[in-house]
Amino acid sequence: MLAKAFAAQSATTPLGPFSIDRAAPGAKDVAIDILYCGVCHSDLHAARSEWPGMTYPLVPGHEIVGRVRAVGGEVSRFSVGDLVGVGCMVGSCRHCIACDDGLEQYCEGPHGFTQTYGGAVRGGLPNTFGGYSEAITVDEHFVLKVRHGEKDLAAVAPLLCAGITTWSPLRHWKVGPGKKVGIVGIGGLGHMGVKLAHALGAQVVAFTTSPSKHAEALRLGADLAVTSTNPDEMAAHAGSFDFILNTVAASHNLDAFTTLLKRDGTLTLVGVPEHPHPSPSVFPLVFGRRAIAGSLIGGIAETQEMLDFCAEHGITADIEMIAMQDIEAAFGRMVKSDVKYRFVIDMETLRKAA
Ligand code: NAP
Numbered sequence: 001m002l003a004k005a006f007a008a009q010s011a012t013t014p015l016g017p018f019s020i021d022r023a024a025p026g027a028k029d030v031a032i033d034i035l036y037c038g039v040c041h042s043d044l045h046a047a048r049s050e051w052p053g054m055t056y057p058l059v060p061g062h063e064i065v066g067r068v069r070a071v072g073g074e075v076s077r078f079s080v081g082d083l084v085g086v087g088c089m090v091g092s093c094r095h096c097i098a099c100d101d102g103l104e105q106y107c108e109g110p111h112g113f114t115q116t117y118g119g120a121v122r123g124g125l126p127n128t129f130g131g132y133s134e135a136i137t138v139d140e141h142f143v144l145k146v147r148h149g150e151k152d153l154a155a156v157a158p159l160l161c162a163g164i165t166t167w168s169p170l171r172h173w174k175v176g177p178g179k180k181v182g183i184v185g186i187g188g189l190g191h192m193g194v195k196l197a198h199a200l201g202a203q204v205v206a207f208t209t210s211p212s213k214h215a216e217a218l219r220l221g222a223d224l225a226v227t228s229t230n231p232d233e234m235a236a237h238a239g240s241f242d243f244i245l246n247t248v249a250a251s252h253n254l255d256a257f258t259t260l261l262k263r264d265g266t267l268t269l270v271g272v273p274e275h276p277h278p279s280p281s282v283f284p285l286v287f288g289r290r291a292i293a294g295s296l297i298g299g300i301a302e303t304q305e306m307l308d309f310c311a312e313h314g315i316t317a318d319i320e321m322i323a324m325q326d327i328e329a330a331f332g333r334m335v336k337s338d339v340k341y342r343f344v345i346d347m348e349t350l351r352k353a354a
C-alpha cells in the first residue's frame with residue numbers, strides 16, 4: 001500500500017511530502033493506520049544528521065499510536081480495530097541474551113535491534129521509515145497494547161519514547177519511596193521523568209535552565225524546581241541525591257550534577273547531544289564512589305508495563321498538537337527549549353493533504 005509521509009531528503013533540506021510503499025502484512029505482522037505521532041528531539045538530531053550514519057530519505061517518528069487495519073494469519077495478540085502503539089524498535093534477533101531478557105534495545109545479534117526509522121529492513125536493505133506517515137506495518141512482537149481511553153490517544157503517543165526512556169532507568173535504578181531523585185532538562189523526556197518518578201513515590205527535584213518552567217515542574221509532580229545555572233541553588237543540594245536522570249539534548253558540564261549525588265549515587269544520561277560533554281572531573285566520582293551511566297529507550301515488556309502503569313494512574317504527556325505541515329516550525333521551537341512539553345502530529349492533517 002502506498003502511504004503518504006513526510007521525509008527529509010538530506011541533512012539540510014526541510015521535511016516535505018514523500019510516499020512509502022508499505023509492505024502488506026506478513027504472517028506475524030500488524031498493519032496500523034497511524035493516528036498520532038510524537039515529535040522526539042531524536043527525530044531532529046536524525047533528520048539533520050546531528051548523529052552519524054543517517055540514510056536519506058529519512059522519515060522520522062517513533063512515538064506512534066494508531067488503529068489496527070489488518071493482521072497476518074499468525075498474529076495472536078491483536079485484532080482489527082485495536083488501539084496500539086509502536087515505539088523506537090520494529091525488530092531484533094529475538095534469541096540473544098538481551099532479547100531473551102526482554103531488553104531488545106541491547107540486542108547482541110549481528111545487526112542489533114532494528115530502529116523504527118533509519119534501520120535496515122528485513123533482507124538487509126536500508127531503510128525503515130517511521131511514524132511521520134499515515135500507516136506502518138510491524139511484527140506483532142514490537143506492537144504495544146494501548147489501554148488508555150480513545151480521547152487520550154494523542155497524549156499517549158509520547159509515552160512510546162519519552163515515557164519508556166525515562167521509565168526504564170527509573171525502574172532499573174530502583175526509584176521509589178524514600179529516594180531523592182533529580183530530573184535534568186524539562187522537555188519531552190524530562191516532563192515524563194518528573195511525572196513517572198513522582199508516581200513511583202520518589203521525592204522529585206526538577207533541574208531546568210528555564211526559570212519559567214518552575215511552577216509547571218511542580219504541577220507535573222516535582223517537589224521542588226532548581227535553576228541549574230544558579231550555583232547557589234545547586235550548592236544547597238550537594239551530596240543529597242540517590243539518582244539523577246539527565247535528559248538534556250545539548251553538551252554541558254556534568255560535574256554540576258555528579259557533585260549533587262550521595263555516596264554510591266548514579267547520574268544516568270539519556271540525552272544524546274550532537275557534541276560530547278566536556279570530560280567530567282574524576283574527583284566527585286572517586287570521592288563518594290559515584291557513577292555516571294547511560295540508558296537506551298526500553299525493552300518491549302517494560303514498555304508494556306509502563307503503558308499499563310500510566311493507564312492505571314491516569315498518566316499521559318502534556319502535548320501541543322500540530323499539523324504535519326508545521327513540523328519545521330516545531331523543530332525550530334524544540335531547539336529553543338520552547339515546547340510544553342511534546343509536539344504531537346495529528347496524522348489526519350497528512351491524510352487530508354492533497
Ligand atoms: P527536548 O524536548 O528538546 O528537551 C530537552 C531539554 O533539555 C530542554 O527542554 C531543556 O530543558 C534542556 N536543554 C536544552 N538545551 C540545553 C542546554 N544547552 N543546556 C542545558 N539544558 C538544555 O528533547 P527530548 O525529546 O526530551 O530529548 C532529549 C534528549 O534525549 C535528546 O538528545 C534525544 O535525542 C535523547 N533521547 C535519548 C533516548 C535514549 O534512549 N537514550 C531516547 C529518546 C531521546 P530546560 O528548559 O528545562 O532546561
Ligand code: ZN
Nearest residue numbers: 040042161162
Ligand atoms: Zn525518541
Ligand code: ZN
Nearest residue numbers: 093096099107
Ligand atoms: Zn537479540
